[in-house]
Amino acid sequence: MQLVEISPGAHLIGGEWISAGKAMGTSINPARPTEPVGEHPVGDASTAADGVSAACDAQKPWRALGYKRRAEILEQAAVLFEERADELAMIGTLEEGKTLAEMRGEAMLSAETCRYQAAIIKMPTERVYPSAKPGETIRTLRAPLGVVGVVTPWNFPILIPVWKIAPALAAGNSVVWKTASNTPLVSVAVARVFHDAGLPPGVLNLILGPGSMGGAMVADPRVDGVTFTGSVPVGFGIRDTVSARNGRVQLELGGHNPAIVFDDADLDVAVPLIVAGAMGSTGQKCTATRRIIAVGSVYNELVDRLSHAVSALSVGDGLDPDVAIGPIVAPRARAEVAEALAKAVAQGAEVVAAASIPDTSECFFAPTLLTGSPQLDIWTEEVFGPISTVVRVDTDDEAFAMANNTDFGLSASVFTTDLWRVDRAVNTLEAGIIKINASTTGSELQVPFGGEKQSSGHAPRERGDTAHDFHTRTRSVYINPGTPNPYG
Numbered sequence: 001m002q003l004v005e006i007s008p009g010a011h012l013i014g015g016e017w018i019s020a021g022k023a024m025g026t027s028i029n030p031a032r033p034t035e036p037v038g039e040h041p042v043g044d045a046s047t048a049a050d051g052v053s054a055a056c057d058a059q060k061p062w063r064a065l066g067y068k069r070r071a072e073i074l075e076q077a078a079v080l081f082e083e084r085a086d087e088l089a090m091i092g093t094l095e096e097g098k099t100l101a102e103m104r105g106e107a108m109l110s111a112e113t114c115r116y117q118a119a120i121i122k123m124p125t126e127r128v129y130p131s132a133k134p135g136e137t138i139r140t141l142r143a144p145l146g147v148v149g150v151v152t153p154w155n156f157p158i159l160i161p162v163w164k165i166a167p168a169l170a171a172g173n174s175v176v177w178k179t180a181s182n183t184p185l186v187s188v189a190v191a192r193v194f195h196d197a198g199l200p201p202g203v204l205n206l207i208l209g210p211g212s213m214g215g216a217m218v219a220d221p222r223v224d225g226v227t228f229t230g231s232v233p234v235g236f237g238i239r240d241t242v243s244a245r246n247g248r249v250q251l252e253l254g255g256h257n258p259a260i261v262f263d264d265a266d267l268d269v270a271v272p273l274i275v276a277g278a279m280g281s282t283g284q285k286c287t288a289t290r291r292i293i294a295v296g297s298v299y300n301e302l303v304d305r306l307s308h309a310v311s312a313l314s315v316g317d318g319l320d321p322d323v324a325i326g327p328i329v330a331p332r333a334r335a336e337v338a339e340a341l342a343k344a345v346a347q348g349a350e351v352v353a354a355a356s357i358p359d360t361s362e363c364f365f366a367p368t369l370l371t372g373s374p375q376l377d378i379w380t381e382e383v384f385g386p387i388s389t390v391v392r393v394d395t396d397d398e399a400f401a402m403a404n405n406t407d408f409g410l411s412a413s414v415f416t417t418d419l420w421r422v423d424r425a426v427n428t429l430e431a432g433i434i435k436i437n438a439s440t441t442g443s444e445l446q447v448p449f450g451g452e453k454q455s456s457g458h459a460p461r462e463r464g465d466t467a468h469d470f471h472t473r474t475r476s477v478y479i480n481p482g483t484p485n486p487y488g
Contacts, residue, residue, distance in 0.1 A: 009039065009188055010188070010208075011043055012191045012195060012206040013051050014053075014054035014201050014202045014205070015199075015202055018041075018047075023041075023042045024041060027094075027184055028330070029095070030096070030327040031097055031316070031317040031326065033362060037094045037095055040185060045212070045213060047209060047213060049220065052222050055147045055203075056147055056222050058202030059172075067122065067170075070169065071118040073194075073197050073199055074166060075115060075118045077114045077194050078110075080197055081111035082107075082108065084193060088103065089104035090103075092106065092157055093326070094319075095154075095182065095185055096182065098318050099324070100319060106156060107158055113159070113162050113166050113445050113463075114166050117166040123465075125141070131478070133480065134485055135481045136480045136481070137478075138477070140476055141475050142468065142472040142473070144172035144473070145173050145473060147176065147222055148224065148226070148471065149217050149220075149227070151178045151214050151218070151227070151238070152187075153230050154182035154183040154329055155284045155329070157179070157180065157190075163462060163467075165194070167471050169194075171468055175205065178213065179207075179208065181211070187206060187208070191206040218242060219241050223247065226242050226248075226250070227249075229253075230252075231253065235251040235457070249457055250457060250462065252286070252449075253286070254382045254455060255287055255408050256406045256408040257287055257288065257410055257412055258293055258413070259274050259412070260425070261295065261298055262396070262414070262415060262421060263297050264417050266437070267302060271305045271306055274292060275306060277441045278386065279313060282326055282328055282367075282385065282386050283367070283383075287411040287433070287441045288388075288441060289440045290383070291403075292390040293390075293402055293403060294392050295394070299390070303352060306369055310368070311356075315367065316357075316358050325355070325367055331363055333384065336385075337387065338365065340377075340378055340383040340385075341368060341370075344387075347376050348375075349378065350370060351368060352369050354369070355368075365385055366386075368387045369387075370387065370388070371391070379391065380405075396424070403429060404429065404430045406453075407454045408453055409455050410432055410433060410451030411431055411440040412425075414429070414434075414436055416437070431451060432449075447464050448466040
């Protein structure tokens with residue numbers, strides 16, 4: 001296979017595509033690991049420092065440009081995301097593995113995100129307050145945070161960066177983006193969209209390299225805030241580093257999401273949504289359905305239906321339009337999932353269904369349905385792959401308690417036609433996202449996104465208009481006429 005040519009395939013710093021680096025990296029296709037996708041430079045701490053310097057120089061002129069021009073650039077980026085959706089999808093599938101349809105969906109949602117954030121900055125942002133002093137006006141205004149560090153994962157290599165970068169730019173911030181090491185080439189293609197849309201030099205800087213380079217960017221005191229999506233340990237390390245200098249931190253971390261299926265649920269609705277939530281994107285979503293809680297008599301039929309649906313899933317190369325589930329992103333990641341499955345079986349879990357997989361790549365993993373008990377490690381520990389476990393309980397009280405018995409609180413689903421159960425779910429479940437008769441996965445761009453407990457930090461939510469609460473500072477302004485009161 002020919003290497004994908006990303007022109008330019010390099011860091012973006014100060015408006016220039018910089019290929020310099022101490023080494024070159026090769027991106028690998030998880031569906032065919034022996035076939036490289038393309039090459040890219042690997043930066044270091046000095047690359048990160050250069051990106052921050054460029055962002056510092058660009059931030060105030062970018063803010064001074066005004067909301068109208070910022071909105072126009074985001075709107076043009078939306079046009080380019082749509083025009084380049086097929087190209088972005090192809091590169092993303094080659095690097096990350098998920099299907100072309102899923103990757104193309106990321107590109108199209110990125111276009112919508114840019115348009116939405118462009119519209120948000122045209123809306124009123126100020127409030128006016130009464131003053132005890134005659135003639136005085138008190139109002140608030142939103143000022144940009146400054147330089148924002150963006151650290152993104154590989155599992156949504158197009159959409160997650162855009163839902164962080166677009167509101168940061170809209171609010172008048174400059175950005176230094178450290179992308180995941182697994183997906184550098186599609187990240188270059190995303191950065192190129194913003195660059196070609198007309199961003200001034202240095203407003204968006206992309207740096208490619210290992211986690212240590214991202215650590216150098218995070219530790220740079222010139223970075224005013226960091227927004228991060230990834231693992232809990234890395235997120236907590238970023239939190240500690242940035243908080244120590246009183247910077248602002250936004251964290252989106254893990255999830256171990258439950259779906260409760262009550263005995264009155266419509267299984268024609270529930271089963272396909274649970275399977276999609278558990279196995280879609282090869283289970284590599286923080287919102288994936290990891291735990292399925294069957295209440296009472298629904299258990300046997302639910303397990304039977306889920307088993308048939310999981311067994312029928314087509315697994316293979318994401319470039320194949322007939323494939324529903326692609327490979328796991330890398331051999332090491334697959335090994336971790338396989339180890340978790342073996343441990344679960346050793347602890348007493350039963351494999352009740354597994355899809356067939358091709359033998360053409362060491363990264364393919366069979367979507368697997370388990371039954372077992374809450375004592376399984378896999379019931380309490382997040383596994384980033386296509387495995388989900390069904391456990392039976394007898395009462396509603398047990399179901400809600402079991403759903404909440406986790407360190408995470410990102411998403412939760414309930415399948416029922418009983419409005420009292422719906423009301424209890426909304427008021428009882430400890431999750432930032434609660435779905436009724438819907439998958440734990442999926443969210444709309446205008447709605448706040450985030451979780452509770454160890455799933456998220458305490459900063460304002462991502463997405464929607466709440467994203468601007470993180471990317472701006474609120475200032476209170478008192479304006480006095482400065483002349484004698486003519487009415488006094």
